[in-house]
Amino acid sequence: MRKVSLIILGFLLVLTTSVKSAQAELDMDLMQAIEDTNKSLSSNIAIKDQKASTSDAKELEQMFSKVETYFVEKGDAPDAVDLAKKSKELSLEIVKSVTAQDFDSATNAATTISRNCRTCHTFYKKS
Ligand code: HEC
Structure with missing residues (x-):
């Protein structure tokens, strides 16, 4: 099912490239990398x-930034946009905490990020 919709999405992307050249695609390699x-x-x-x-x-x-862009362009997914944005901000918080040697705060932020993964998958993951 996912393969079929990816193929269709691929065709649509090719067809609309001239109109919307910045069209993003949520590729599963990105999710795997995340x-x-x-x-x-x-x-x-x-x-x-x-x-x-x-x-x-x-x-x-950076990867959550791509996820955010995907859902913004996809449209009609305000919760996903919000979760991606929050995860992005939490990632930056981790950079700051770790720089300050505050590994407890970093752990808390990382836990929240992992919770966001599950929340988004509950609502937006098809399989
Ligand atoms: C804003 C939404 C969102 C967030 C946040 C998110 N994901 Fe996903 N993720 C998705 C969607 C949507 C899919 C698959 C869509 C589908 O099934 O077609 C997916 C698929 C996946 C997959 C399956 C990839 C594959 O090859 O099939 C993995 C693994 C994954 N996500 C890991 C994560 C992890 C780990 C995090 C958090 C660190 C995360 N995701 C955060 C939306 C999100």
């Missing part, structure tokens, strides 16, 4: 690795 980076971030915060946590959190921030 999953991997989120896991890596949690363990790097747990072992208080400042450098690795910072780079993971910055990466997550």
